[in-house]
Amino acid sequence: xxxxxxxxxxxxxxxxxxxxxxxxxxxxxxxxxxxxxxxxxxxxxxxxxxxxxxxxxxxxxxxxxxxxxxxxxxxxxxxxxxxxxxxxxxxxxxxxxxxxxxxxxxxxxxxxxxxxxxxxxxxxxxxxxxxxxxxxxxxxxxxxxxxxxxxxxxxxxxxxxxxxxxxxxxxxxxxxxxxxxxxxx
Amino acid sequence: xxxxxxxxxxxxxxxxxxxxxxxxxxxxxxxxxxxxxxxxxxxxxxxxxxxxxxxxxxxxxxxxxxxxxxxxxxxxxxxxxxxxxxxxxxxxxxxxxxxxxxxxxxxxxxxxxxxxxxxxxxxxxxxxxxxxxxxxxxxxxxxxxxxxxxxxxxxxxxxxxxxxxxxxxxxxxxxxxxxxxxxxxxxxxxxxxxxxxxx
Numbered sequence: 218x219x220x221x222x223x224x225x226x227x228x229x230x231x232x233x234x235x236x237x238x239x240x241x242x243x244x245x246x247x248x249x250x251x252x253x254x255x256x257x258x259x260x261x262x263x264x265x266x267x268x269x270x271x272x273x274x275x276x277x278x279x280x281x282x283x284x285x286x287x288x289x290x291x292x293x294x295x296x297x298x299x300x301x302x303x304x305x306x307x308x309x310x311x312x313x314x315x316x317x318x319x320x321x322x323x324x325x326x327x328x329x330x331x332x333x334x335x336x337x338x339x340x341x342x343x344x345x346x347x348x349x350x351x352x353x354x355x356x357x358x359x360x361x362x363x364x365x366x367x368x369x370x371x372x373x374x375x376x377x378x379x380x381x382x383x384x385x386x387x388x389x390x391x392x393x394x395x396x397x398x399x400x401x402x
Numbered sequence: 403x404x405x406x407x408x409x410x411x412x413x414x415x416x417x418x419x420x421x422x423x424x425x426x427x428x429x430x431x432x433x434x435x436x437x438x439x440x441x442x443x444x445x446x447x448x449x450x451x452x453x454x455x456x457x458x459x460x461x462x463x464x465x466x467x468x469x470x471x472x473x474x475x476x477x478x479x480x481x482x483x484x485x486x487x488x489x490x491x492x493x494x495x496x497x498x499x500x501x502x503x504x505x506x507x508x509x510x511x512x513x514x515x516x517x518x519x520x521x522x523x524x525x526x527x528x529x530x531x532x533x534x535x536x537x538x539x540x541x542x543x544x545x546x547x548x549x550x551x552x553x554x555x556x557x558x559x560x561x562x563x564x565x566x567x568x569x570x571x572x573x574x575x576x577x578x579x580x581x582x583x584x585x586x587x588x589x590x591x592x593x594x595x596x597x598x599x600x601x
Contacts, residue, residue, distance in 0.1 A: 287591075289591075291464075291465045291466075291593070292593065292594070294594065321591045323465070323469075323559075323560045324560065325560075346591075349557050349566075349567075350554065350557065350559075350589060350590040350591045351553075351554065351557060351588045351589045351590060354589035354590070354591070355589060361589070362422065362535045362536065362589065363535075363536060363589045363590050363591045363592060364535040364536045364592070364594045364595075365536075365591060365592075365593070365594055366594075382535075383594075
């Protein structure tokens, strides 16, 4: 699955657009923490996205519908809402919904973000925002100010059908998701 | 009925901020005085400079505000000396982030070397009136009091040496030179403002 996505991204974006980091190695990277017991599953690698590669990457995603969330380890409401995002997205996975998490952390926070996503059972590989904020924000959704967290529900054409520029809960997520997906299986 | 009232109360508590100011708008709550780190009470009107006024919503705890803090201080000090009044406003509820408390603000202003007021928005209503959503968010007004720039400090919070667009600096230079500001509205990622409950 992760390699299918990675391949799709590369095909869709060209080699300069989406930067897919090295394949997961069996051996831990030099920066990895010492193995704990039981040894954690090695987190999948990041998919770096910037203003240019974001649109193609979203369009290349294999899932019919996308729940996109921009978050950061520094953003307390983002961290608080993550379990509900993961859970609700999981409930609708069989009906074509995928959760796309985009970390807006500084690169110095990559490892911390990585560890957090693994703890949360978030889908991997996860995405990491790079490049200009201004261009990225406008590329994702013009009305978005840039405040975190930001969550978007996208249809098959990757149009934004619902936008939350504030924290979400399972309750606030389900209505718009049901409206979009309806009775489809 | 009880449920409806409860839902209404919840929706009011969660009410989004007003639409952000548009270019050309006047600063709201200009004369509203706020306690500064030196104990004085300052307003946007009281700090207004002869050539413009810079209002920055910022805070102590936010990593983005911290990353930009040195640049905010340097810009504020430099352009204040050139006739642009400067005020930094902390709208966050210190109940949520004790690091944003008044004594911590005093320490931060001193350690950073701020030569301009760093004030407490005690109800978060000034930030609401501006439609500010995150820290650090800049609003620059010309000498007539109209908004001429709104947005980021620059395009790279993380790496000062990697900045390609010095949005706020360029906007202030343009204002002083009476030139048009090329990037008058910019977006950036920052910490959402921790608004106090509406009073």
